[in-house]
Amino acid sequence: xxxxxxxxxxxxxxLKETLIEEVTKSDILIGRGASCDLRLVGRLVSLEHAxxxxxxxxxxxxxxxSLSGVxxxxxxxxxxxxxxxxxxxxxxxxxxxTREDGVWGFLEERTEGADAGDSEAFxxxxxxxxxxxxxxxxxxxxxILCSLVVAVLFGVMPFVFSDYWYWNSGPMSSAHRMIxxxxxxxxxxxxxxxxxxxxxxxxxxxxxxGVMNEVFTKRPDLNHRCATCxxxxxxxxxxxxxxxKLCADCHSDLGTMIANASSPDIASFEKHSExxxxxxxxxxxxxxxxxxxxxxxxxxxxSLKDTEKLKDSARxxxxxxxxLEPDLAGANGPETLTCMSCHRLSDDLRTIKPIEFExxxxxxxxxxxxxxxPGKAVPHDKADLVFNYLYAEYAKLSLSPKxxxxxQDSAPSRRRxxxxxxxxxxxxxxxxxxxxxxxxxxxxxxxxxxxxxACHLCHEISEKPEDIAVSEMSSKYMVLDPNIPDVWxxxxxxxxxxxxxxxxxxxxxxxxxxxLTTDVLVPGIKNCRQCHSQEQKLNSVKSECVMCHSYxxxxxxxxxxxxxxxxxxxxxxxY
Amino acid sequence: MRDGFLSYRGYRWLWICSxxxxxxxxxxxxxxxxxxxxxxxxxGYTYGGIATAGILFLMYYGIRKRAYYSKATTLKGTLSAHxxxxxxxxFLVPLHSGFSFGWNVHTLAYALMLFTIxxxxxxxxxxxxxxxxxxxQRGGGTMTQLLEQVKAISEDINRMxxxxxxxxDATPKSDVFLGMLQRLDFTFKPSIYRSLFKKxxxxxxxxxxxxxxxxxxxxxxxxxxxxxxLLNKKxxxxxxxxxxxxxxxxxxxxxxxxxxxxFGLLFALAIHIFSVFYYW
Numbered sequence: 001x002x003x004x005x006x007x008x009x010x011x012x013x014x015l016k017e018t019l020i021e022e023v024t025k026s027d028i029l030i031g032r033g034a035s036c037d038l039r040l041v042g043r044l045v046s047l048e049h050a051x052x053x054x055x056x057x058x059x060x061x062x063x064x065x066s067l068s069g070v071x072x073x074x075x076x077x078x079x080x081x082x083x084x085x086x087x088x089x090x091x092x093x094x095x096x097x098t099r100e101d102g103v104w105g106f107l108e109e110r111t112e113g114a115d116a117g118d119s120e121a122f123x124x125x126x127x128x129x130x131x132x133x134x135x136x137x138x139x140x141x142x143x144i145l146c147s148l149v150v151a152v153l154f155g156v157m158p159f160v161f162s163d164y165w166y167w168n169s170g171p172m173s174s175a176h177r178m179i180x181x182x183x184x185x186x187x188x189x190x191x192x193x194x195x196x197x198x199x200x201x202x203x204x205x206x207x208x209x210g211v212m213n214e215v216f217t218k219r220p221d222l223n224h225r226c227a228t229c230x231x232x233x234x235x236x237x238x239x240x241x242x243x244x245k246l247c248a249d250c251h252s253d254l255g256t257m258i259a260n261a262s263s264p265d266i267a268s269f270e271k272h273s274e275x276x277x278x279x280x281x282x283x284x285x286x287x288x289x290x291x292x293x294x295x296x297x298x299x300x301x302x303s304l305k306d307t308e309k310l311k312d313s314a315r316x317x318x319x320x321x322x323x324l325e326p327d328l329a330g331a332n333g334p335e336t337l338t339c340m341s342c343h344r345l346s347d348d349l350r351t352i353k354p355i356e357f358e359x360x361x362x363x364x365x366x367x368x369x370x371x372x373x374p375g376k377a378v379p380h381d382k383a384d385l386v387f388n389y390l391y392a393e394y395a396k397l398s399l400s401p402k403x404x405x406x407x408q409d410s411a412p413s414r415r416r417x418x419x420x421x422x423x424x425x426x427x428x429x430x431x432x433x434x435x436x437x438x439x440x441x442x443x444x445x446x447x448x449x450x451x452x453x454a455c456h457l458c459h460e461i462s463e464k465p466e467d468i469a470v471s472e473m474s475s476k477y478m479v480l481d482p483n484i485p486d487v488w489x490x491x492x493x494x495x496x497x498x499x500x501x502x503x504x505x506x507x508x509x510x511x512x513x514x515x516l517t518t519d520v521l522v523p524g525i526k527n528c529r530q531c532h533s534q535e536q537k538l539n540s541v542k543s544e545c546v547m548c549h550s551y552x553x554x555x556x557x558x559x560x561x562x563x564x565x566x567x568x569x570x571x572x573x574x575y
Numbered sequence: 576m577r578d579g580f581l582s583y584r585g586y587r588w589l590w591i592c593s594x595x596x597x598x599x600x601x602x603x604x605x606x607x608x609x610x611x612x613x614x615x616x617x618x619g620y621t622y623g624g625i626a627t628a629g630i631l632f633l634m635y636y637g638i639r640k641r642a643y644y645s646k647a648t649t650l651k652g653t654l655s656a657h658x659x660x661x662x663x664x665x666f667l668v669p670l671h672s673g674f675s676f677g678w679n680v681h682t683l684a685y686a687l688m689l690f691t692i693x694x695x696x697x698x699x700x701x702x703x704x705x706x707x708x709x710x711x712q713r714g715g716g717t718m719t720q721l722l723e724q725v726k727a728i729s730e731d732i733n734r735m736x737x738x739x740x741x742x743x744d745a746t747p748k749s750d751v752f753l754g755m756l757q758r759l760d761f762t763f764k765p766s767i768y769r770s771l772f773k774k775x776x777x778x779x780x781x782x783x784x785x786x787x788x789x790x791x792x793x794x795x796x797x798x799x800x801x802x803x804x805l806l807n808k809k810x811x812x813x814x815x816x817x818x819x820x821x822x823x824x825x826x827x828x829x830x831x832x833x834x835x836x837x838f839g840l841l842f843a844l845a846i847h848i849f850s851v852f853y854y855w
Contacts (some may be wrong), residue, residue: 231610
């Protein structure tokens with residue numbers, strides 16, 4: 001015996017079956033052919049695949065130009081000497097080289113597949129491999145999983161960690177952002193809308209006028225909560241309501257709600273009544289001390305339609321028409337003024353600066369008082385100060401060396417008189433210094449200034465009443481406070497800067513024709529309606545009430561309110 | 576009709592939903608509430624209520640589908656409403672919220688709803704396209720039958736090659752014959768992955784067939800022709816199996832998103848409603 005071929009088959013039940021084939025040749029042919037000594041029936045096996053040469057001591061294998069070659073220990077070989085334990089592969093067959101009792105052999109181990117012989121199970125397994133469902137959990141599992149993830153992450157976690165940020169329906173206003181994650185600050189009761197007491201725990205309604213409270217208590221049918229107008233979770237856009245209809249809720253019917261409403265009923269911008277300007281009123285009443293009458297200034301609101309009452313009460317003499325004529329005598333030759341020559345925008349570009357004499361008038365309206373003192377001008381100040389200045393200047397003049405007479409004569413005629421300017425003081429005779437003479441000259445100049453020229457040109461001036469003692473060093477005159485109004489409608493918001501693209505005349509066209517101080521040159525609401533409307537319209541600026549009106553009384557924060565807010569700030573310092 | 580559920584009764588539900596949407600848009604534009612349009616206005620609450628009812632109706636389809644004995648409505652009509660109301664909800668919910676979205680549970684509910692609806696639309700597209708293909712491919716056979724045929728043909732090929740079932744006395748086939756098999760045959764291992772992404776090869780073309788046959792010894796040419804016929808049949812069956820497996824996947828896979836996410840949506844919606852009123 002030269003060679004032993006052993007097939008060990010482990011079946012489905014784990015039992016081992018052994019088949020032994022013995023070959024008594026030293027030259028063994030392996031292949032698929034019928035004439036082969038070792039017949040291997042397989043796809044990859046040639047009819048004559050390989051040859052084994054066996055003797056007592058050695059065994060070698062030679063490939064016979066086969067279909068798939070011979071592999072020894074996974075290496076393709078032509079002729080190879082084999083030793084015990086080598087692994088030989090021929091087609092799909094795998095052998096282990098053995099040597100037992102001096103006999104060489106091949107051991108083939110086979111395992112019967114689970115489905116071997118069970119065709120139905122084999123097909124079922126194949127069909128299963130083609131279904132994607134095999135590799136996914138069931139609908140029920142997936143549905144439960146998905147529901148659980150959502151429920152736990154978004155339903156349970158907020159309660160567990162008291163962190164509700166993903167329940168937040170929208171960003172808070174910047175004022176409330178510090179309490180954004182503390183929902184209960186405002187939402188004190190669950191399933192109940194935010195109540196007024198929640199707002200009032202910090203805010204004291206100081207922003208609202210008392211009338212507001214009165215209206216709310218009188219009209220419960222309006223069902224207004226704070227949050228009706230002040231809506232949160234809408235960023236900064238929401239908290240301060242801009243909707244005109246909120247204003248109109250009360251203002252369209254103010255008369256029935258408030259006994260003596262000071263404002264007319266206004267339903268919309270389109271139905272807005274004519275503007276009312278605030279005009280100071282003066283009256284004289286006997287003073288308590290029993291002396292002179294005292295001047296009381298109050299303010300009345302007059303509609304622009306009320307031509308009878310509509311009078312600028314400023315005590316100044318101003319003729320706009322003359323100022324807007326071309327080629328006026330300016331400081332440096334002819335000059336044509338525009339509105340902006342005197343009326344300048346304030347630094348915030350919203351309002352107009354009050355007129356200042358030194359900046360807006362003096363370059364044309366000189367306060368010089370004596371041709372002998374060119375360049376010397378009285379200060380634009382109180383009458384007493386003006387008199388003191390005059391006294392000082394005349395005193396200096398009488399002490400200074402005398403000037404050439406011819407010079408003095410020619411001086412006035414060379415200079416053109418400007419409005420309010422002064423011609424050579426009468427009585428140019430050289431003076432000796434004496435107190436009486438200086439006072440005399442000063443009184444002359446004062447009278448000239450206050451009753452005929454510079455001051456008199458613009459100001460309302462009266463002589464001091466007899467019961468006021470005029471000392472030697474005080475003025476005989478008093479200038480009434482001009483009281484020029486800075487703003488005609490002090491509660492309204494108007495932005496001159498925003499209207500810069502327009503000319504001043506397009507709204508204040510009356511200025512060119514106005515000759516009297518009493519003319520009020522504020523444009524009427526018709527003028528605004530050319531560009532503004534409450535309804536959204538083409539070529540029109542959509543304008544809600546709050547564009548011009550601020551809400552009731554201005555914000556005043558009391559000490560205890562500040563403290564309440566500070567408390568919250570401290571509590572949320574970690575946010 | 577294969578897409579009958581979309582066009583059910585002359586697109587009845589498409590019309591109903593389109594008109595409803597137009598009405599919703601009109602009211603939305605007409606309404607000008609204080610604080611701007613959002614879910615908390617009267618229109619907002621109303622639309623939210625309608626959308627919730629819509630979602631519950633869509634979920635009800637899962638129950639209605641299984642109620643085989645229901646006579647009140649036809650299943651096809653219910654499916655038609657299911658699809659078109661689903662499409663309507665895509666637009667109704669932004670109107671409800673006044674187009675405000677954010678990183679919160681409220682928008683999560685909308686996102687999950689969109690996932691559900693779009694997976695449903697994907698399913699509709701698959702349903703309207705694939706069934707005809709499937710019927711033509713199957714040739715009347717079921718998947719198991721196809722697999723059995725492949726198994727039988729593979730065995731036939733082995734028998735032709737003398738590998739199995741051949742009598743001991745029969746002449747073994749030449750190495751050339753087996754070499755040809757080696758190049759043309761393959762072991763079929765069904766796999767859903769390969770079916771979806773790596774389809775098997777085309778049938779052997781005639782010129783290649785002739786070249787292969789001419790290489791065979793005379794006495795084996797008849798068997799060669801037969802075995803090539805079997806190989807072609809096997810290839811055809813395998814590619815049919817793979818096409819069908821991939822079709823069956825596409826026609827069902829969307830449901831694996833549609834159904835579980837719809838349940839997630841249901842919970843997100845519940846939390847949305849709860850949280851909004853809990854902190855009213």
